[in-house]
Amino acid sequence: MEDCISTSALLTTDGVPLKQSLKKAERKNKLRAFLLVFPLLLFIIVTFVMPIGDMLFRSVDDSQINGVFSNTFNEYKKWDKEKDVLPPEEVYKALFEELAYGEKIQIGRALTRMNYSKSGWKSLIKTTSREIKKAVKKDELPNNYKEFLISANDKWADPTFWYAMGQMVNNTTPIYYWNALDRTYDQDQNVVMQDEKRRIYIKTWIKTLKISVYVTIFCLILGFPVAHLLANLPLRYSNLLMIFVLLPFWTSLLVRTTAWIVMLQQNGVINGILVWLGILSDDGRLQLVYNETGTLIAMTQILLPFMILPLYSVMRVIPKSHMRAAQNLGAKPATAFWRVYLPQTIPGMSAGGLLVFVLAIGYFITPELVGGKDGKLIGHWIAYHLKTTLNWGLCAALGAILLGVMLIFYWLYNKIVGIDNIKLG
Amino acid sequence: MSKFTKAFLFASIIFAPFVANAVTVASWGGAYTESQKKAYADTYSDPSSIIFENYNGGLGETRAQVESGNVTWDLVDVLPADAITGCDEGLFEDISDEIASMGVPGPNGESIAEDMENNGLNYHSGWDCCVPQIFWTYVVFYDPDAFPGEKPDSMADFFDVEKFPGKRGIHTWADGIIQKALVADGVEPNAVPTVFANQTGAIDRAFEVMDKIKDHVVFWSAGSQPLELVKSGEVIMAVAYNGRVGAANLAEGENFEYIWEGQVLDQEYLCLTTGAPNRDAAIDFMMHASSPESQAEQAKYITYGPMRASGIPIIEANEPWGPGGVDIMPHMPNTPERLKVSIVNDPQWWSDNGAEISERYSAWMGN
Numbered sequence: 029m030e031d032c033i034s035t036s037a038l039l040t041t042d043g044v045p046l047k048q049s050l051k052k053a054e055r056k057n058k059l060r061a062f063l064l065v066f067p068l069l070l071f072i073i074v075t076f077v078m079p080i081g082d083m084l085f086r087s088v089d090d091s092q093i094n095g096v097f098s099n100t101f102n103e104y105k106k107w108d109k110e111k112d113v114l115p116p117e118e119v120y121k122a123l124f125e126e127l128a129y130g131e132k133i134q135i136g137r138a139l140t141r142m143n144y145s146k147s148g149w150k151s152l153i154k155t156t157s158r159e160i161k162k163a164v165k166k167d168e169l170p171n172n173y174k175e176f177l178i179s180a181n182d183k184w185a186d187p188t189f190w191y192a193m194g195q196m197v198n199n200t201t202p203i204y205y206w207n208a209l210d211r212t213y214d215q216d217q218n219v220v221m222q223d224e225k226r227r228i229y230i231k232t233w234i235k236t237l238k239i240s241v242y243v244t245i246f247c248l249i250l251g252f253p254v255a256h257l258l259a260n261l262p263l264r265y266s267n268l269l270m271i272f273v274l275l276p277f278w279t280s281l282l283v284r285t286t287a288w289i290v291m292l293q294q295n296g297v298i299n300g301i302l303v304w305l306g307i308l309s310d311d312g313r314l315q316l317v318y319n320e321t322g323t324l325i326a327m328t329q330i331l332l333p334f335m336i337l338p339l340y341s342v343m344r345v346i347p348k349s350h351m352r353a354a355q356n357l358g359a360k361p362a363t364a365f366w367r368v369y370l371p372q373t374i375p376g377m378s379a380g381g382l383l384v385f386v387l388a389i390g391y392f393i394t395p396e397l398v399g400g401k402d403g404k405l406i407g408h409w410i411a412y413h414l415k416t417t418l419n420w421g422l423c424a425a426l427g428a429i430l431l432g433v434m435l436i437f438y439w440l441y442n443k444i445v446g447i448d449n450i451k452l453g
Numbered sequence: 454m455s456k457f458t459k460a461f462l463f464a465s466i467i468f469a470p471f472v473a474n475a476v477t478v479a480s481w482g483g484a485y486t487e488s489q490k491k492a493y494a495d496t497y498s499d500p501s502s503i504i505f506e507n508y509n510g511g512l513g514e515t516r517a518q519v520e521s522g523n524v525t526w527d528l529v530d531v532l533p534a535d536a537i538t539g540c541d542e543g544l545f546e547d548i549s550d551e552i553a554s555m556g557v558p559g560p561n562g563e564s565i566a567e568d569m570e571n572n573g574l575n576y577h578s579g580w581d582c583c584v585p586q587i588f589w590t591y592v593v594f595y596d597p598d599a600f601p602g603e604k605p606d607s608m609a610d611f612f613d614v615e616k617f618p619g620k621r622g623i624h625t626w627a628d629g630i631i632q633k634a635l636v637a638d639g640v641e642p643n644a645v646p647t648v649f650a651n652q653t654g655a656i657d658r659a660f661e662v663m664d665k666i667k668d669h670v671v672f673w674s675a676g677s678q679p680l681e682l683v684k685s686g687e688v689i690m691a692v693a694y695n696g697r698v699g700a701a702n703l704a705e706g707e708n709f710e711y712i713w714e715g716q717v718l719d720q721e722y723l724c725l726t727t728g729a730p731n732r733d734a735a736i737d738f739m740m741h742a743s744s745p746e747s748q749a750e751q752a753k754y755i756t757y758g759p760m761r762a763s764g765i766p767i768i769e770a771n772e773p774w775g776p777g778g779v780d781i782m783p784h785m786p787n788t789p790e791r792l793k794v795s796i797v798n799d800p801q802w803w804s805d806n807g808a809e810i811s812e813r814y815s816a817w818m819g820n
Contacts, residue, residue, distance in 0.1 A: 133543030140542060147806045154541075154801075226812045231819065289678075295685045318671055400625065400672040402819040415511025417808040418538065 080431070087424035090201045096138040097126050101197040107190075109215065115190055120173040127153070128160045144207075144419050146192035148183065156180045191215035204425035209233075229409065229426075236405040237433070239324055239395075240388035246328045247335040247384045248377060255339035255376070260348070270340075277333040285394045288326040292317035292398075318400025326398050331387055335380035342376030378450045382441065386434060406430060475504045476735045478723070479514075480530040482507035483676075484700055488754035489530075493742040496750060503738060512539050515726060519544050524728040527735035533800035534807065536583045536722040545582035545724040551736050552584060557744035559763035565743060571762035573792060583722035584743035585760035587751060590786040590795070591629030591717040594698045594709045595690035596683055608715035611690060612637035612662055614669050621666055622682040622691030625674045627814035628803060629692055629717045632796045634662035636715035646799035649806075656810065660817060672818060683709070699756025699784040703775055711784075713791045719798045720760055749774075758787035 038046040094101060099122040107115040127135065135157070142149035159180035163170065170176035177184040195203050195213050206212060206219055210227040214220045221227070254273070258266045276284060291297045294313045302308040316322055346369065354364035392407035399408070410426050413419040441447070480486045486505050494503040506526065508514055512535050518524045531539065539545040556565040563571070569585055593611050597604060605617050612634065623630045632645050638658060640648055649655045671688050673679050679691035680701055695716070701707040723742055729735050741747060748759030749767035753774055759765060765788065768774045768781060775781040782788065786795070 133541075136538075136541030136543060140538060143805060144808070147809045150541075150805045151801055225816060226809065228812050228816045228819070231816075289681075293682075293685065294687050318673070396674055400674070401670070404625075404815075412811065413808075415509070415513040416811075418512055418516060418542075419808065 083424045083427050085424075086420055087204050087428045088200045088202065089421065090141070090196055090203075091199045092134070093138040093141045093196050094199050096130055096134045097123070097196075100126055101193075104190075104193060104197055109191075113187055114174070114185065117172070117174050120177050120184070124160060124170075124173045124177065127157050128164045140418055141421075142193075142196065144417070144422065145195045145203075146189060149189070149192075152181055152183050152189065156184070187215070204419075204421040205429070207422050208425040208429055229406075232404070232406050232409060233429075235320070235402075236389060239320070239327065239403075239405065240385050242324055243327045243331060243388045244335075244381050244385045246324075247332050248381060250328070251332055251335035251339055251380065252373075252377075255336045255343055258336070258340050259343035259346075273333055273336050276329075281330065281393060282397075284330055285326055285397050288322070288329070289317055289398060292322055292325065317398050318403070320399075320403040322398040322400065323395045323403035323405070326394050327388060327391060330394060331384045334383045334387060338379040338383065339373065339376040342373055342379075346372045374445065375449050378441070378445050382438075382450065385437065389434065390430060474731050474734065475502050476527045476731045476738050477504050477506055477525060478528045478530065478738075479506050479508045479526040481510060484755055485696065485757075488751050488757075489742075491754050492751035493738070493747050496747060497738060497741050502734065511535065512542075512544060515539060515544050516542070519727050522728065524726055524730060526726050527729040527731050528739065529724050529726060530586070531583070531722055531724055533580070533720045533722060533798070534804040536580055536724055537800055538804055539724060540580065540582040543727055546727045546729070546732075547581045548725055548736060549581035552581075552740075555736065555740045556584070557740055557746075559745055559761065560766075561763075563763065565761065568745070568761040568763050572760070572787065573797075580722065583724035584739045585748075586721040586723055586742065587748065587757035588718050588720055588760055588787045589757045590695045590719065591624075591633070591692050592695040592698065592786065593633075593690055593692055593712040593715070594679075594683065595712075597708060597710050599683075599686070599689050604710065605690060606712055606714070608633050608637040608712070611712065611715075612666055614666055617689065618669075619689030620669050620671050620687065622671050622673055622679045622688040622693075624679075624692060625672045625815075625818065627810045628719075628798065628807070630663065631656070631659040631810065631814070632717050632798075633692070633715045634659040636796065638662050642715050642794050642796045645796045646802060650799065650802050656813075660813075663817070667817075695784070695786050696755045696757050702784065703756070703779060713786070714794045715796060716786060716791070716794070717796045717798055718786060718792075720800075721757075752781050752785065756781065756784035756786075758785045760787075 040046055040049045100119060103118040103122045104115060107119060135153070139150050139153045142153065156177060159176075163176070174184075183189055191214075194215070194217055195201065203213065207222075208229055210222045210230045211219050212222050254269075258269055258273070260266075261269065289296075293299070294315065296317075298316065299308065299313045303310055303313065308314065316325065350368050350372070351364050354368040355361065359367065389405075390407055391405060392411060395403055395405045396408060396411075399405070406426060410423050410430075413423045413426070438447075478489070480489055486507065490503075490505060494500050494505070497503060508529075510532065512531070515526065515529050518526060529539075529545075536545070540547065552565060558564060559568045565584060593605075593608075595605065599619075600617075605611060610617055611621065632649070635645050635648060635655065635658065636642050671682055671691075673682060673691070676694050676697055679688075679693035680697055682688045683691050684707075690712075695711070698709050698711065702709055723739055725732065725735055725739065743761070745759065745761045745763040745767060748761055748764040751757065752759060752764075752768055753776065759768075765785070768785070772780045772782060775784075785791075
């Protein structure tokens, strides 16, 4: 049977079965196609997948400190907090040894990490290390390590430092995520709310989302008529108007932000005009900048072109005859607009809305300058921890949450509007 | 000069930034970096071998460079808390031996460490990787024209909105203002760091004092903003970097008054990055930049004070030291009598507590 099939199979001129030959050619093509996109793939892996992977890894990674204090942490886990107020002698001994013989730079990095769990770790470890080094140099190892450490710094008798150590004793930890949501661990590693005076992140998250949504809505309200006008004017007028949209778009972000400060401040242009017109009294000048209002106004103006441009390019190709046809068929202008014109602009609104929202949620420099007391967004805290406290774990957790929020919105958008419905022109 | 040398000189000026073994210094930019270029690089034996790059402070980029092994900055200009952390973490290289053996001594043979102790500062062991540069300060200033009658002259006045009604400009981070608040509450300026370190409740106390002005505050976040705020009348007085106020007075013809009491002195250090590509040349430049003469020279271009105590007498002896024949001492933050009413930032305490306080300060601002 098989012979019969193989002999009856189609052969190419050089005697190879056609199927095989086709497969070979196809494989070649596939390989060629793959090789063509390979640089792009590599580029995406190196510049996109790996950094995000690294960020996600850092947001849970605690291995550095566990490498430095492995014995201490092992002994620590045996401590029965119910029975003893302070950890047993073995913990103190292991800590003494790891501080005495550990690598200085690794300890330095570990103590930056320790300070995130409780303020004061840095100087506690440093003063203790100094005493330990002295003792080791003189070859005077203590008989009782607990007493030695407590005499070196009495904070070693303070159980709160020991409780804080419990946050670090595992190679991976969710603590950075909890911190990013104003939560921390209590002495038994239960998740509890952060001290009320320090709760700042949840509030900032809500503010970031709120301002991003508002900015998107305001951009849509302001951008829609402008885009409509641009799309329907004769070309020579619309080109001129387009320049008014593009000129600020090309202007430096810092210049525009600073211009808004000049406009909005209490002795600035807007307050000046309102007082001159008698709408405001001289003492009743509005606080329009260095707060949330300032952030909202400046961001709306700065992000407006990102809404107008996609809307314009979609509106430009909607035939004018559609509106006329609808009205011919008896629709009132409002109905025709609502049921015929508006649905056709949805791809542009979607593209603009998504662009503005995504840009707004991670905005940094404008809120930083005009935000003042309460107009700063989550980007402020990411930058702060990146630069000042070096708490990259918390940075990564904040970044990962931001990414997650963005994905949720994307998913919601896809459910409601559909991602195929997006169009940039 | 032969044609060839001229051409060579021209080429070396044009291509100076591309010289392979040039020492790269990361600094804060603006007038501050300009003053460093003039005072340190232009007076150096080979000015073209020094390149300045701007950065925005903090250790983030340095750590990224050292961790990735791709170090491009030889030297970084940092705040003292970052100097300590960077040295502890090994981001900066411990060169205490080189500093001791190669540092330019003062006029009486003082080492760099001794010279700093003459300021009443303890030379901290964490600064083994760095050489000192300048004192800068958070100082309160005002436009005297805005006060026809009595003028404010103390921290108590700054925090007293009944005596001096009007808004105050303060910064959106905590370190200067919460220390000034304790001075307004009667603590000796010099004692403020120890009060924070040793008294429980000192932070609460500072926040209570700040509550008094909270409704009368405009918060700023960029160094140029407080000057704009005072000039435009948006606020009646503001906390600012003294170098900015000095520049406005000296170069822009302003007539701002300082309130030196309760000024918060902080320091600047130049640190050697671990794995710096031009390590030896960088160390040589560090020693030049930290000499008393270089530090005094810098005061010509920006009103920050030399950190080496022996820099001050050089300025005093040669007044008018400032540009265009003006006296610079009235603008120096660290004369002996001003040091007496100053708070000297304790970088170790801030690197312990900075994160917690800044979260708390933000919560306070937003409520």
